[in-house]
Amino acid sequence: MSFVFAxxxxxxxxxxxxxxxxxxxxxxxxxxxLLTYGANLLIFTGGDLSRRAPPxxxxxxxxxxxxxxxxALILTAIVISFGVTxxxxxxxxxxxxxxxxxxxxxxxxxDTDETA
Amino acid sequence: MNxxxxxxxxxxxxxxxxxxxxNRTPRRYAFVIGMTLNLLFSLWLLxxxxxxxxxxxxxxxxxxxxxxxxxxxxxxxxxxxxxxLIAFASGIFSLVTIDANRDRFSYYPLTAxxxxxxxxxxxxGDLFTLYVAFEIMLxxxxxxxxxxxxxxxxxxxxxxxxxxLISSTFFLIAAGLTYAVAGxxxxxxxxxxxxxxPTPGITTVLAGLFLIAFGIKAAIFPLFFWxxxxxxxxxxxxxxxxxxxLTKVGxxxxxxxxxxxxxKDLAYLQPLILAIAALTMITGVIGAxxxxxxxxxxxxxxxxxxxxxxxxxxxxxxxxxxGAIFFTVHVILAKTTLFFVxxxxxxxxxxxxxxxxxxxxxxxxxxxxxxxxxxxxxAGIPPFSGFWAKLxxxxxxxxxxxxxxxxxxxxxxxxxLYSMVxxxxxxxxxxxxEKVTDESLETHKRGAATPFxxxxxxxxxxxxxxxxxLVGVVAEPLLVISQQAxxxxxxxxxxxxxxxxxxxxxxxPEGGE
Numbered sequence: 001m002s003f004v005f006a007x008x009x010x011x012x013x014x015x016x017x018x019x020x021x022x023x024x025x026x027x028x029x030x031x032x033x034l035l036t037y038g039a040n041l042l043i044f045t046g047g048d049l050s051r052r053a054p055p056x057x058x059x060x061x062x063x064x065x066x067x068x069x070x071x072a073l074i075l076t077a078i079v080i081s082f083g084v085t086x087x088x089x090x091x092x093x094x095x096x097x098x099x100x101x102x103x104x105x106x107x108x109x110x111d112t113d114e115t116a
Numbered sequence: 117m118n119x120x121x122x123x124x125x126x127x128x129x130x131x132x133x134x135x136x137x138x139n140r141t142p143r144r145y146a147f148v149i150g151m152t153l154n155l156l157f158s159l160w161l162l163x164x165x166x167x168x169x170x171x172x173x174x175x176x177x178x179x180x181x182x183x184x185x186x187x188x189x190x191x192x193x194x195x196x197x198x199x200x201l202i203a204f205a206s207g208i209f210s211l212v213t214i215d216a217n218r219d220r221f222s223y224y225p226l227t228a229x230x231x232x233x234x235x236x237x238x239x240x241g242d243l244f245t246l247y248v249a250f251e252i253m254l255x256x257x258x259x260x261x262x263x264x265x266x267x268x269x270x271x272x273x274x275x276x277x278x279x280x281l282i283s284s285t286f287f288l289i290a291a292g293l294t295y296a297v298a299g300x301x302x303x304x305x306x307x308x309x310x311x312x313x314p315t316p317g318i319t320t321v322l323a324g325l326f327l328i329a330f331g332i333k334a335a336i337f338p339l340f341f342w343x344x345x346x347x348x349x350x351x352x353x354x355x356x357x358x359x360x361x362l363t364k365v366g367x368x369x370x371x372x373x374x375x376x377x378x379x380k381d382l383a384y385l386q387p388l389i390l391a392i393a394a395l396t397m398i399t400g401v402i403g404a405x406x407x408x409x410x411x412x413x414x415x416x417x418x419x420x421x422x423x424x425x426x427x428x429x430x431x432x433x434x435x436x437x438x439g440a441i442f443f444t445v446h447v448i449l450a451k452t453t454l455f456f457v458x459x460x461x462x463x464x465x466x467x468x469x470x471x472x473x474x475x476x477x478x479x480x481x482x483x484x485x486x487x488x489x490x491x492x493x494x495a496g497i498p499p500f501s502g503f504w505a506k507l508x509x510x511x512x513x514x515x516x517x518x519x520x521x522x523x524x525x526x527x528x529x530x531x532x533l534y535s536m537v538x539x540x541x542x543x544x545x546x547x548x549x550e551k552v553t554d555e556s557l558e559t560h561k562r563g564a565a566t567p568f569x570x571x572x573x574x575x576x577x578x579x580x581x582x583x584x585x586l587v588g589v590v591a592e593p594l595l596v597i598s599q600q601a602x603x604x605x606x607x608x609x610x611x612x613x614x615x616x617x618x619x620x621x622x623x624x625p626e627g628g629e
Contacts, residue, residue, distance in 0.1 A: 025274070032281050039288045046296030069295060073244055077288055080251045084284075087258055088277060095274055098267045107271040110345050 012038035132228035165193035185241035210353035230256035272346030283332035290325035323381035334366030348411035352459035360452035397423030437602035439508030475548030501588035
């Protein structure tokens with residue numbers, strides 16, 4: 001089971017990195033989201049993948065309970081990445097307005113001394 | 117009483133919400149009052165920490181490994197205080213430099229949220245909460261950096277956001293895997309559990325992941341390229357705040373996580389870290405020497421100075437870490453002051469381009485003196501603070517026999533002096549480039565500040581310079597407290613016991629939670 005998860009995580013990371021290395025701004029943002037998904041799935045896999053009882057006191061013996069912490073971490077991370085993605089999309093939109101292109105290589109004016 | 121440690125997080129947060137008021141004047145008052153309170157409270161905490169207090173609070177009264185722990189030890193107290201001081205100074209500076217448009221689009225709330233995130237990172241005793249604190253800080257810094265929407269800001273913003281999100285992903289992965297390995301995220305608990313970890317290979321991987329995650333935030337070689345691409349684009353008050361503080365939060369996280377939790381792996385990674393330190397110093401300072409823009413030059417210097425802090429971590433003796441902590445305080449103060457000076461120069465001359473500046477030693481003696489003091493301090497000329505900071509680090513390096521890194525540090529110090537002299541020559545010493553300056557002054561975007569505003573700007577810069585000089589001339593107290601902080605970091609027994617022992621858990625019924 002964890003092998004399937006490991007492969008899935010690997011594919012997510014690979015796709016994310018590949019998209020980020022393209023020159024398109026939109027692909028960069030999608031790539032960043034994919035990386036976050038990969039990280040979330042990795043935390044999930046780092047917990048226990050077997051079927052277990054819900055972690056409610058007295059509902060199940062302690063040993064049979066699932067560990068709720070990884071899920072809690074992932075939930076927090078998902079909420080944060082939601083906000084961050086929204087911001088990146090807005091930033092990407094403004095950038096495409098300001099630069100009039102989707103090409104990341106066009107974003108070089110801050111690397112030279114001409115601006116500022 | 118100990119539940120008060122949540123205040124450095126809460127005060128800026130509440131300030132941020134208060135500063136959302138529509139009316140301009142009360143908004144600014146709310147901001148200044150909040151930042152003042154934050155500074156006073158941090159000073160009180162620092163005073164307590166200097167006397168050996170370790171304040172711990174368990175949020176919601178859940179005992180240590182299960183709840184969220186907030187702890188203020190000496191290191192946290194130093195960082196909180198210096199943050200509060202910089203936030204206050206750059207807050208006052210921004211009152212007279214931030215244009216009405218940015219002001220209307222919640223500049224002050226964002227700054228307050230940024231400070232609240234930074235303070236939260238210094239307070240927390242829990243890895244995942246540290247991640248959340250970083251995200252609060254990052255989110256506020258993203259918006260602050262791009263607020264105003266000028267083309268340079270958007271372009272710099274994209275690089276800044278991308279690299280920082282990658283760093284967050286690394287951090288998240290590292291935190292998740294740490295939980296999978298150790299079954300806890302509480303730092304004190306981790307120190308205890310990882311001390312006798314049977315498979316040392318895994319913890320080395322974890323330490324490496326944390327090194328990458330925090331290294332991107334701290335702008336170490338070769339992960340620093342986002343910094344000089346973005347830091348010179350926002351208004352100078354933002355640059356001063358970012359340049360002073362944000363990378364040092366990454367350094368703090370390295371201390372707190374890599375040095376405190378993974379000491380054995382740190383020893384294993386030592387050659388790598390020292391190499392990184394040397395390369396960070398060299399590339400940063402060479403990059404700085406090549407620049408022809410005031411703020412870009414200073415931005416590259418941030419990278420170079422980070423190398424010294426990494427060097428402290430790499431050497432890893434109590435003296436080296438104490439030196440790094442001292443260095444952090446020094447560099448935050450000096451760097452922010454230099455950015456303030458660049459802001460004042462820009463206000464007077466309308467440009468950051470070194471070529472177009474000049475002659476200011478005659479026309480503005482005071483500003484030249486302020487720059488000179490701050491720059492000499494950064495370069496490490498005795499008796500200024502930079503000298504003591506470097507002296508401690510070099511001595512630590514020589515004691516441990518790390519001659520190469522010590523030599524590099526000395527050489528880079530010379531280049532730092534050279535690049536500071538370059539600014540001095542271009543901006544102050546050489547004859548004014550008559551024609552160009554006048555033109556750009558007329559087409560100056562903001563419109564010249566009123567004499568009062570200018571006086572405030574210079575006043576803030578002067579006070580900061582005074583603090584920089586004071587830290588150098590009266591170095592003893594800071595040195596003592598840095599050593600205390602470094603001991604706490606390298607021998608975290610008290611820290612661990614205070615947090616994990618239930619009796620010391622401060623579950624006061626009238627607590628603020």
